[in-house]
Amino acid sequence: MGDIIVLVVSCILINNILLAQYLGNCPFLGTSKKMETAVGMSFAVVFVLVMAGIITWVVNTFVLVKFGLEFLRTIAFILVIASLVQFVEMFLKKSIPALYAGLGIFLPLITTNCAVMGVCLLNVNEEYTFSQSLISSFAYAIGFGLALILFAGIREKVLLARVPKPLQDTAIGLVAAGVLSMAFFAFKGMV
Numbered sequence: 001m002g003d004i005i006v007l008v009v010s011c012i013l014i015n016n017i018l019l020a021q022y023l024g025n026c027p028f029l030g031t032s033k034k035m036e037t038a039v040g041m042s043f044a045v046v047f048v049l050v051m052a053g054i055i056t057w058v059v060n061t062f063v064l065v066k067f068g069l070e071f072l073r074t075i076a077f078i079l080v081i082a083s084l085v086q087f088v089e090m091f092l093k094k095s096i097p098a099l100y101a102g103l104g105i106f107l108p109l110i111t112t113n114c115a116v117m118g119v120c121l122l123n124v125n126e127e128y129t130f131s132q133s134l135i136s137s138f139a140y141a142i143g144f145g146l147a148l149i150l151f152a153g154i155r156e157k158v159l160l161a162r163v164p165k166p167l168q169d170t171a172i173g174l175v176a177a178g179v180l181s182m183a184f185f186a187f188k189g190m191v
Helices: 002-014 025-030 035-064 070-095 097-106 114-125 130-160 170-189
Strands: none
Touching: 002 130, 002 170, 025 097, 025 130, 025 170, 035 070, 035 097, 035 114, 035 130, 070 097, 070 114, 114 130, 130 170
16 A cells, blocks of 8 residues: 555656656647646547556557557557557547537647656556556646646636736746646655
């Protein structure tokens, strides 16, 4: 039980996929201007990341390793992730069209989101068991969502502030992301 708690805390806070490893910054910067789109993207990433973690672990363990095809890992993982994103895109288009429109181009970009691929590869490289892979995928996704929602809150407040002209829009977003990232680095000494 202690190992599971350490894994969860490590994935959410200490090794946050966005703020400590800085993977997946495209949707991080692109969908964080409004809280609604940040929450929607967070849920989409949780679903895709958990499902991708499960399926890629199964594909790696029972197909790639068993037949000595580890060199095809990247291609196989991309196919799994792309299929899952297509499923999420079709679901949102039919059931929540407003969120689908709000996410825009950033929803298909989950396919090439290096955070999703990075977590799948981390699970394999760390040689996690199925349950550890499931837990880490979920925890990394929660960490992604936490960082995205915190950042969206900061960006909404920054829109109300008087920001010097050279720092407006993306520039102040990057500064805020850096400060938020430094705050998360304070967790490095926990475990």
